[in-house]
Amino acid sequence: xKKLAVIITTPPYSNLSVTALDYIETALxxxxxxxxxxxxxxxxxxxDVNTQIASDEFQALAYxxxxxxxxxxxxxxxxxxxxxxxxxxEHNKNIHPAFTVSxxxxxxxxxxxxxxLVQF
Amino acid sequence: MNNTSKSLAIINAKAPYSSTxxxxxxxxxxxFGSFEQTVSLFFQGEGVWQLIRKQDGSIISVKDYLKTFxxxxxxxxxxxxxxxxxLKERNLSExxxxxxxxxxxxxxxxxxxxxxxxxxRF
Numbered sequence: 001x002k003k004l005a006v007i008i009t010t011p012p013y014s015n016l017s018v019t020a021l022d023y024i025e026t027a028l029x030x031x032x033x034x035x036x037x038x039x040x041x042x043x044x045x046x047x048d049v050n051t052q053i054a055s056d057e058f059q060a061l062a063y064x065x066x067x068x069x070x071x072x073x074x075x076x077x078x079x080x081x082x083x084x085x086x087x088x089x090e091h092n093k094n095i096h097p098a099f100t101v102s103x104x105x106x107x108x109x110x111x112x113x114x115x116x117l118v119q120f
Numbered sequence: 121m122n123n124t125s126k127s128l129a130i131i132n133a134k135a136p137y138s139s140t141x142x143x144x145x146x147x148x149x150x151x152f153g154s155f156e157q158t159v160s161l162f163f164q165g166e167g168v169w170q171l172i173r174k175q176d177g178s179i180i181s182v183k184d185y186l187k188t189f190x191x192x193x194x195x196x197x198x199x200x201x202x203x204x205x206x207l208k209e210r211n212l213s214e215x216x217x218x219x220x221x222x223x224x225x226x227x228x229x230x231x232x233x234x235x236x237x238x239x240x241r242f
Contacts, residue, residue: 007240009144009242040144040148041140041141041144041242080147081144084140103151104147104148104151105151105155107148107151108151108152108155108157111126111128111157111238112125112126112157117238117240119240119241
């Protein structure tokens with residue numbers, strides 16, 4: 001079976017988030033093995049529990065939580081990028097538990113295992 | 121980690137100090153290099169400014185990540201490509217702050233780029 005990995009570098013308020021989530025959900029429903037999503041640059045903001053997005057806007061975090069729960073989708077967060085943006089798993093604890101705190105080594109791992117890596 | 125090695129191309133298309141894109145791309149290049157993966161760097165559009173000499177980020181309180189480019193050899197990053205027409209459009213000479221940069225025309229730039237398994241853009 002073909003393996004897919006995704007890297008998210010855009011913030012939750014970017015329209016690309018909607019595209020990324022649609023793409024990922026479609027892949028999962030089609031039986032493609034999604035080995036993980038890696039959050040980098042402004043993409044780490046997806047994991048911030050303190051971000052309140054207006055209720056009439058797209059709720060990216062709720063969607064990630066749903067995919068993580070339904071498909072056990074691994075969500076890897078680059079901690080260096082997160083800390084640069086004031087997010088931490090130790091101090092202010094504002095990283096949602098659906099996300100695994102990791103580093104760029106995880107991106108190397110995902111990219112070597114995946115048949116395709118897609119960036120949003 | 122399995123041993124399947126894939127080649128990664130990183131496109132740098134942003135100016136060095138207006139955002140952290142260049143530093144974020146560099147961090148990925150160095151990690152892949154230290155995991156002994158093949159990495160090539162491509163500079164295009166405003167990204168070509170990252171190769172220009174005598175820039176000092178500290179003047180605007182930004183860490184000077186460009187000096188780390190000198191460590192590419194240590195990380196086994198051998199292929200650094202720059203788009204010739206991007207340099208010409210900005211009236212920049214082919215004089216860079218690191219050695220062994222290959223200046224390519226658009227056709228060759230595209231050919232090299234698509235010879236890689238993976239492409240990330242910053």
